[in-house]
Structure formats: structure tokens, C-alpha cells
Amino acid sequence: MAIEIKAPTFPESVADGTVATWHKQPGDAVKRDELIVDIETDKVVMEVLAEADGVLGDIVKGEGETVLSGEVLGSLKDGETASAKPEAKSEAKAETKPEAKAEDKTAASAASGEEPLLSPAARKMAEENGLAAGDIAGTGKGGRVTKEDVMNAVEAKKNAPAKPAAAAKPAAAEAAPSLGEGDRVEKRVPMTRLRARIAERLVDAQSTMAMLTTFNEVDMKPIMDLRKKYKDLFEKKHNGVRLGFMSFFVKAATEALKRYPAVNASLDGSDVVYHGYQDIGVAVSSDRGLVVPILRNTEHMSLAQVEGTIADFGRKAKEGKLSMEDMTGGTFTISNGGVFGSLLSSPIVNPPQAAILGMHKIQERPMAVNGQVVILPMMYLALSYDHRLIDGKEAVSFLVAIKELLEDPARLLLDI
Known part of the structure; x- marks a missing residue:
């Protein structure tokens, strides 16, 4: 039997939300009360938990899409197990099976040159602390990097012994050619709902209040x-x-x-x-x-x-x-x-x-x-x-x- 996975009921002050992170993918085994997806509103991140044991079915709303209160996000196949999932036909598919360990996924990603998956919050924290995705060991499902993983990597970076100055120079010399003289780097990222809401409220306050x-x-x-x-x-x-x-x-x-x-x-x-x-x-x-x-x-x-x-x-x-x-x-x-x-x-x-x-x-x-x-x-x-x-x-x-x-x-x- 398929169970609809719905967005939480938002308070009157919250019009809608955004799908921040799917912690499960179609075919993944799910336990009752296990976190499936995060919904980001202009105030908090709301967690959607599984209502029963089963397997995640189709995803209706992907990451970054807007959802309304109570809107269907996907489906959960109640009572089914991951063994019912068709066997992977390739090595890449096999790596995404729920039985695969996080360490195997991370190692496979490193070997193939792919970056581990980061949730939006984890990616933002990593960028703020100057960490690359490959520098962080993911312990989440399928090798996903969580905020806790980033925090651990930041602590490890702080506690790591300083490298000798002589060793640092070659690294700087190697990095230099990646940017030509006078190059100006820009980075464009979408504004979070919280940041957008803060901006909206502040502008509204200044325009309507004396x-x-x-x-x-x-x-x-x-x-x-x-x-x-x-x-x-x-x-x-x-x-x-x-x-x-x-x-x-x-x-x-x-x-x-x-x-x-x-x-x-x-x-x-x-x-x-x-x-x-x-x-x-x-x-x-x-x-x-x-x-x-x-x-x-x-x-x-x-x-x-x-x-x-x-x-x-x-x-x-x-x-x-x-x-x-x-x-x-x-x-x-x-x-x-x-x-x-x-x-x-x-x-x-x-x-x-x-x-x-x-x-x-x-x-x-x-x-x-x-x-x-x-x-x-x-x-x-x-x-x-x-x-x-x-x-x-x-x-x-x-x-x-x-x-x-x-x-x-x-x-x-x-x-x-």
C-alpha cells in the first residue's frame, strides 16, 4: 500500500516552504520515524518523518521546489523492503544501494573524482569555513555529508598541526596558475528563504512604520x-x-x-x-x-x-x-x-x-x-x-x- 508523504501543516504566518534535502532516494529502505526530507521555511527547517516501515517510492517535489502546507511530496510503499528493488546493472548503481556503507560511497566518489553529496546547510557551512567537499568524510546515508560531519572537519582543521613554511610554499606555487593575474572570481548562490524573509520584513518595517x-x-x-x-x-x-x-x-x-x-x-x-x-x-x-x-x-x-x-x-x-x-x-x-x-x-x-x-x-x-x-x-x-x-x-x-x-x-x- 502506498502512503502519501506530505509537507507539514504550516502556521498561518508561513505561506509556503522549499524542499531543502531529500535524505532518501526512490527504492531506499525507510524505517518508521526515520527522517526522509527537510522542508525549509522562512523561519525554521521542518523535518518530515516516515509514518511506517517501507521503501521510498516516487518523489513528487524535488530539492529546491516550493511546497504548500500539506502538499504531497512523494510516496512511501508501506511494508515493502529494499530487497524488492531491482538489482543495479552497473557499478555506479550498486554504490547507491542502501546496503552500501558510507565509507564505500565516499571512497568510490573520491576514486571517480565525484564530490560527496552535501545538504544545503552542510554545503554553506563548508564554504564559510573554506572546506572542499572532498576534505569531509560523509557519515550520512549513501555517504552524504551532514552538518555534524562539517563541524567535525572544522574542528580537525583547527587542531591540525601547522605545516612548515617550506611545505606551504610549493602548495601556493601550485595554486597560483589556476588564476591569471587580474582574474576576478564571482560566485552566485540562491538566497535562502530565511534570508529572503528577513529582507522582506525589514524593508516592510522601514516602509510602513514611523x-x-x-x-x-x-x-x-x-x-x-x-x-x-x-x-x-x-x-x-x-x-x-x-x-x-x-x-x-x-x-x-x-x-x-x-x-x-x-x-x-x-x-x-x-x-x-x-x-x-x-x-x-x-x-x-x-x-x-x-x-x-x-x-x-x-x-x-x-x-x-x-x-x-x-x-x-x-x-x-x-x-x-x-x-x-x-x-x-x-x-x-x-x-x-x-x-x-x-x-x-x-x-x-x-x-x-x-x-x-x-x-x-x-x-x-x-x-x-x-x-x-x-x-x-x-x-x-x-x-x-x-x-x-x-x-x-x-x-x-x-x-x-x-x-x-x-x-x-x-x-x-x-x-x-
């Missing part, structure tokens, strides 16, 4: 002293969860959002929706682009819960395992460009939210304190906001509230 940005600066010394004093005890108390700066910003923003509800509001058509809870999105960089998973009900979260959840989001983003639920919703966003060295920027609001807080690099600067010049670790803060919902007075007061809470952390505990 967006303004207000700036302030915060003395980070109180937070840094507090963190230095208690970080070891904090990590021991909370089972390895590290105390960072982001949890203080999340808690400070949560308190400020309570005081200024308009900053926590959103626009729905001609209605303003005031949220009686604080769901804060934290911008996280991933191989596929910037993603914003959501911390739910931060008003009820402790510093340890905030740090632990953010660390978990970071791991998921790196492994490409953030779910649609992780990314949906949010009443406010915090973006930390400081981790990349940004000293000052104007973040763009993420609709339908009304505001976004931008953190930046901590930089020592001379500051006037009680008539004396003191060197302090300072950070610029930026609040971009939709002027249709938020007045300038509210925006400035909101940012000042965050500044005061961070410069005197006891206020967070005393609720003052």
Missing part, C-alpha cells in the same frame, strides 16, 4: 562587579548555567515593559493590542541567518532560567533544531550586536512589535563622575520604536528605566 531610534548609555560596572563576585557560585548552584549579561537586560526590559505598556504593545490593523505579559525575543545568529526565539513570560523567569533558556536556544540554532513554536510570537525584542564588536547601531523593529532594544560593545571611556574623570566600562543602548504607537516621551523614559535598573541592580530585587 520608526525612530533613541540612544542612551549605561555604566556596566555594577553588573560586571556583581557577575564577577557571584558567577562561580551561580554556575555551581544552577547546574552549570553561566551568568551572563543578557539575563540582566531581559529582566530590566521586563520591568520597564510593565511600567510602559505601550512599548509592549503591537498593532493589529487599526487596533492597538496591549499585552498583559512579557514575551521577549532574543536575536540569535545561526548558519542560516538571524533568528529570534522567544522567552515566554519573562516576568515569571529567574536569571538562571533566562540564561539556561538562551543557552538552549543557541545550541538549537547551531544544530538547526529550532522549532516553529520557539520562533512564534513575542512582544518585544533584544538584539546584541556587541558580541560582534558593534559600538553603535539602529536596530529595526520586528513587526508587529512596537520596539526593539539594541545592546552594543562594552567600551572603556573617560566619564565625568562627581567632577572627576573616571574610566568606566560603558555601553551604548539603542531603542528603535514605532512612533505610531509610542510617543517620544515614553520611549526615552523606557530606555532611562532600563539604564537605572542596570546601573543599580538592587532595584530589580526591590522592585523600585
